Amino acid sequence: MKKRVLVDLATLDDLYHGYGQISMNYGKYFKAHYKRATAAYELTLLVPKNFIGAFGNEVKYISSSNWLRRHCRYYFPKFDVWHSIHHMSRFKPYSGTTKYIYTIHDINFMLSEYEATNKVEQNTRRVARNIDKATILVAISNFTKREISERFDIKGKPFEMIYNGVELLTDKTAVKPKQSPKMPFFLSISAFREKKNFHLLLDLMKLFPDKNLYLAGNDNTEYGTFIKQRIASEGIDNVHLLGKVSEEEKVWLYANCEAFLFPSTFEGFGLPVIEAMQFGKPVFSSKETSLKEIGGSCAYFWDTLTPQAMKQVIDDNIDNFYLTPELADIERRYAETFSYKTHFEQYEAIYSKLVQ
Structure with missing residues (x-):
């Protein structure tokens, strides 16, 4: 009898969140590649009830929407992995x-610095408990792996690093947003949270009066309100908020922006950096946390997050980027190394090893 493997895709309940998108890509991968007859294990996906059946009939499903399963884990059947x-x-x-x-x-x-102390303590305890329970740990970047190893007792457990897969967007349908962008424009995409540093871009854009900046992401947050108030009170008329955008609109924005700006200082990976590179766009980024690692030699990094210094890096590099077409080709090839194929091959090796 084959061993049973469960993969938790419960975050499909929020497809506007990065974890929701990752879960969707896992489901798509298993639908395309998992075959029960030839696989080394029987696969079950933990999904919201409206996704049961969404990824074909080769996999089995358990609903994450069940109240008892959410609050009493003993109602789960037993799995080997x-x-x-x-x-x-x-x-x-x-x-x-x-x-x-x-x-x-x-x-x-x-x-x-923006997290409440009680929330930090709660999340730290949760991660520590799960590390204690884990058979094998996986980090999505070398930066995250180092941070975990330094801040938690991993008790000598196997600890792998597997980069996030990044879905190829360049072949997808592009749809122009209803709020038609003024050309040329810079772009930034992220949820509106303090650590994303969108407020730094407001001051930067005052130095680029002939450019426009579009910010895409859920701005229905306290920080989003702060950004809107600053735009209104300071008359920053070349910064525009798009709110949540569809996948098709996101593709259009990447394909048509002049440059992608990412001033975030807290990222475990930095998915939008690689997405923008798929389209051969110059990426200007903070060098904090994982971003130097993920952006590699293809991104342009701000050493200092002040408006004048940030503008100088853009001015020093953007024209040369477009005058040197091979730079975009190098970017695209680099972005391809973060494929889901590579990502899943590494996880498949772990699944297969653990079911032996």
């Missing part, structure tokens, strides 16, 4: 014999 694809999942295996793969994206809650 359990994979939490992110570190803040509400679910984990109840059986002490289940081999547990625990993927950690970041511990930004410990690093950011």
